[in-house]
Amino acid sequence: YTKTRAGGDVGFDVFSRSHLNFGYTYEKTERENREVANQEDNILKASFDTRALDWLDIRTAYTRTQRDIGEYRYDIYLESGQDLQQLPQLRKYDEADLTRDLVEVLATVYPSDTLALSGSVGYGTDDFHDSPYGLIDDTRYVFSLDGDYALGDRLSLNLFYTHEIYENEQRAMQNGGATDFDWTADGKDLVDTIGGGFKLALIPDLLDLDLIYAYSEVDGNLEFSADRVALQT
Numbered sequence: 001y002t003k004t005r006a007g008g009d010v011g012f013d014v015f016s017r018s019h020l021n022f023g024y025t026y027e028k029t030e031r032e033n034r035e036v037a038n039q040e041d042n043i044l045k046a047s048f049d050t051r052a053l054d055w056l057d058i059r060t061a062y063t064r065t066q067r068d069i070g071e072y073r074y075d076i077y078l079e080s081g082q083d084l085q086q087l088p089q090l091r092k093y094d095e096a097d098l099t100r101d102l103v104e105v106l107a108t109v110y111p112s113d114t115l116a117l118s119g120s121v122g123y124g125t126d127d128f129h130d131s132p133y134g135l136i137d138d139t140r141y142v143f144s145l146d147g148d149y150a151l152g153d154r155l156s157l158n159l160f161y162t163h164e165i166y167e168n169e170q171r172a173m174q175n176g177g178a179t180d181f182d183w184t185a186d187g188k189d190l191v192d193t194i195g196g197g198f199k200l201a202l203i204p205d206l207l208d209l210d211l212i213y214a215y216s217e218v219d220g221n222l223e224f225s226a227d228r229v230a231l232q233t
Contacts, residue, residue, distance in 0.1 A: 001031040007043075018050040033080065036095040038070040057108040067098035087173055091131035099127045118146040138168035154201040158212070164191040174226070183226035190219045 007025030014020050023045035030038055047061040072091060077084040091097075106120040122142035128135055144162040151157065166189040174181040195214030202209050 001029055001034075004028045004030075009045075014048075015050075017052065018048070021045075021047045021049075031095075033076070034095065035073050035076055035092065036069045036071070037073075039095065040068050042066045042068075055110045057106075059104075059106045061102075061104045063100075063102040065098065065100035065102075067096075067100075069095060069097055087133050089132035090172070091128065091134045093126075093128060093131075093135040096128045096134065097130040099129060101125050114150040116148045118144075118148075120144045120146075133172050134170065136169045136171055138166065140167070141165040154204065156199050157196070158198065159196040160194070160214075162191075162193045164193075165189075166191070181226045183224065185225075186223045188221050192217050 005025060005027045007023060009021060009023040011019055011021040023043075025041075025043040025045070027041040027043065028039070029041075042065070044064045045061070046063075047059065049057070049059045051057050072095070074086045074088050074090060077086070102122070102124040104120060104122040106118065108116055108118040110116055120143070122144075123140070124142075125137065125139045126135075127137050142162065142164050144160065146160040147158065149157045166187070168187045170185045170187070172183055174183060193214055193216040195212060197210070197212035199211075200209045201207075
């Protein structure tokens with residue numbers, strides 16, 4: 001595949017401590033030997049940063065992605081001699097029409113010159129609006145806390161925690177002889193990550209040692225359901 005990307009950003013100083021930014025990115029993907037030969041993504045971005053107080057930074061950001069695909073050739077593998085059967089209505093999620101929305105809010109407080117505490121909330125949703133089968137939609141929520149403490153000019157410590165929620169819906173069909181089975185699967189994954197580390201300036205302005213450890217625990221659940229539909233003759 002070949003990817004071509006072009007974009008631009010423009011920013012404004014709204015107040016002495018606030019900045020507003022807008023951006024646009026165009027991305028084209030051209031593939032060989034896959035179902036979609038040409039795919040276009042139009043990405044709009046907006047963000048607002050402000051240091052409302054000497055001890056508080058706030059950043060908000062929003063991104064909207066609109067993906068449009070060309071012809072979806074589900075039988076391309078048969079044409080190349082591979083005996084791979086696919087549903088004509090199936091759309092693989094990385095080659096499907098898509099509307100994506102992402103929102104993030106980040107706040108950082110500075111109780112002292114040596115301590116910074118951050119918290120963020122993120123929300124995202126993908127809507128595969130032209131996919132009869134495959135991944136239909138997915139939603140995610142991300143909550144995180146982070147702390148940095150400086151022990152002098154050469155050593156700093158970091159602790160962080162992240163809680164993530166992922167929800168998705170899939171739909172497909174299973175051929176069963178005289179009947180077909182339309183099935184759906186609703187998935188939900190919970191991810192908790194905790195970690196920390198330190199950064200040490202071994203040689204100031206020349207060599208740093210950055211050590212991080214993270215532990216993640218994932219709890220996944222998939223609810224499966226199927227409807228038996230008689231074939232029409």
